[in-house]
Amino acid sequence: MHILVVHNRYSSAQPSGENRVVDEEVGLLRAAGHRVDLFERRSDDIAARSLLGKVAVPLLVPWNPGVRTELAARLRAERPDVVHVHNVFPLLSPAVLAACADAGVPVVASLHNYTQICPPGTLHRDGRQCTDCVGSTASLPAVRHGCYRGSRLATVPLAVSLSVNRRRWWSGVERFFCITEAQRDILVRSGMPAERLTVKHNFVPDPGVVREGPGEQVLFLGRLTEAKGVRLLMAAWDELAADGGAGVPLVLAGAGPLEPEVTAWAAGRDDVRYAGLLDPEECRRAVARSVAVVAPSMTLETFGLVVAEAMAAGVPAVAAGHGGYVELVEEGVTGLLHEPGDAASLASRLRRITTDPAGNREMGTAARRRYEQGFGPAVGLKRLEEGYRSAIAGRAGGGNSAPPSENEEAGSARNTRAGGNGGRR
Incomplete structure (x- = not known):
């Protein structure tokens, strides 16, 4: 045509x-x-x-x-x-x-x-x-x-x-x-x-790299705005840290109006790192190194590319339980869904996905299979x-x-x- x-x-x-x-x-x-x-x-x-x-x-x-x-x-x-x-x-x-x-x-x-x-x-x-x-x-x-x-x-x-x-x-x-x-x-x-x-x-194009091992970080990849759930994520991570932490750091990658706030929040912490804006290859590598990708958007996302990209790399997602995320993430199978706008719910899902290596591995395998069936180039x-x-x-x-x-x-x-x-x- x-x-x-x-x-x-x-x-x-x-x-x-x-x-x-x-x-x-x-x-x-x-x-x-x-x-x-x-x-x-x-x-x-x-x-x-x-x-x-x-x-x-x-x-x-x-x-x-x-x-x-x-x-x-x-x-x-x-x-x-x-x-x-x-x-x-x-x-x-x-x-x-x-x-x-x-x-x-x-x-x-x-x-x-x-x-x-x-x-x-x-x-x-x-x-x-x-x-x-x-x-x-x-x-x-x-x-x-x-x-x-x-x-x-x-x-x-x-x-x-x-x-x-x-x-x-x-x-x-x-x-x-x-x-x-x-x-x-x-x-x-x-x-x-x-x-x-x-x-x-x-x-989503096949990234050519799939996660090996349990992963080393929780990754937020997106625009740094309140609508994308950045403030909600910071509150949930603080709650998680106060209860013993996740055992892996949170990495935030992206740019946007909340960048100064994120930079100040991450400064001097061992459990948080602000990575700035990554190029596409750096994004693929960062996703493949992750225990989970987190997508806590406050808005009704029509799709959620970062979740699909995580699935392509065999990485489960923790996402807000509304909008397009509900269609991408099968609760407990390819990832976890939290109550939209609820920091405590997000913290509990992050705790679960980072403290259950066997379950996380199974979800990552299922996520990759779901990608191949529904979101690949063919x-x-x-x-x-x-x-x-x-x-x-x-x-x-x-x-x-x-x-x-x-x-x-x-x-x-x-x-x-x-x-x-x-x-x-």
């Missing part, structure tokens, strides 16, 4: 699991003999824009007419079999869907988060789960609370885009790839068309190809519904302009 991948790459200043998924899927498809081309924008490029260009970026979030024209021309010239959309924020916008409709090319879209029903895509606010905008057509709660980067002004373009483009997404995409059943269930309950939502787990390729063929067949057969009419598009553009100006005010 000839596939055109559409993606707005996240800033290189913060490592992105989504960027990695896109790159790995492109490599997988090309290795299988498919032709894969890219239509991309990079958030890094915003810094090089003029002052006026930077000011204009929020206005392009709901609708970028230049992208529609450019992409439609390319689609007509190259005629790919299918377009695979990943992230369109902030420089591409849902105008990519109109371009595909203009050229008559079927679209599949990967839902890496919850941006279809929540402006920042997290379903999380003020340290708790939040569904205030789910089912709302205006997403006003998100604006009122400043859910994106703590800013009402920054949240407006996202809320406007979600409101005016909702029908365009739901009618213009033949197949949505959800990452887990848990994510799909939430999206279906929110009103998204169930017949277009299919589960395609992220695949499975990932099969599900991608099935999704593409289904979308192509759906469009050839007339699809499930027609794309918006020209009048609807004009109305959407008017709404977008009004929303953009409102955001500037």
Whole structure:
């Protein structure tokens, strides 16, 4: 097949699991003999824009007419079999869907988060789960609370885009790839068309290294934010240390706004080490040296790459018992689940997984087996190809519904302009 991948790459200043998924899927498809081309924008490029260009970026979030024209021309010239959309924020916008409709090319879209029903895509606010905008057509709660980067002004373009483009997404995409059943269930309950939502787990490349021996550390690998459970983990580890410790150190690897707090907390301790930001090879080695990988996220993670990567290395995980983690971690078989947001529960699971070598070894073996059955490259390729063929067949057969009419598009553009100006005010 000839596939055109559409993606707005996240800033290189913060490592992105989504960027990695896109790159790995492109490599997988090309290795299988498919032709894969890219239509991309990079958030890094915003810094090089003029002052006026930077000011204009929020206005392009709901609708970028230049992208529609450019992409439609390319689609007509190259005629790919299918377009695979990943992230369109902030420089591409849902105008990519109109371009595909203009050229008559079927679209599949990967839902890496919850941006279809929540402006920042997290379903999380003020340290708790939040569904205030789910089912709302205006997403006003998100604006009122400043859910994106703590800013009402920054949240407006996202809320406007979600409101005016909702029908365009739901009618213009033949197949949505959800990452887990848990994510799909939430999206279906929110009103998204169930017949277009299919589960395609992220695949993880075989790391080429599997844990040997019992391991030498507990590893947290991810962004250092409260949403990822970093403060919860620190509290749980302190509780564990006060009760005799785990017998192995906790290693935290990553970067983020809590880095100064983590650095200060780890300073002078023998049972904690902050490793900073690791490159991919260092990450693979760190995972393979671990007794367990810990993923205490406070949010409803759609998948959990670090858990799948641990499974690939034959390492069990201790993860929050909600969201996609429940689908990846089979309690007591491939790892352990703790009560979300509960430091005592997390401490007890960490104690159990570090003090039972035989049980840990069995869970690691089962985790590797689960990876081979559900999250390896061969499975990932099969599900991608099935999704593409289904979308192509759906469009050839007339699809499930027609794309918006020209009048609807004009109305959407008017709404977008009004929303953009409102955001500037």
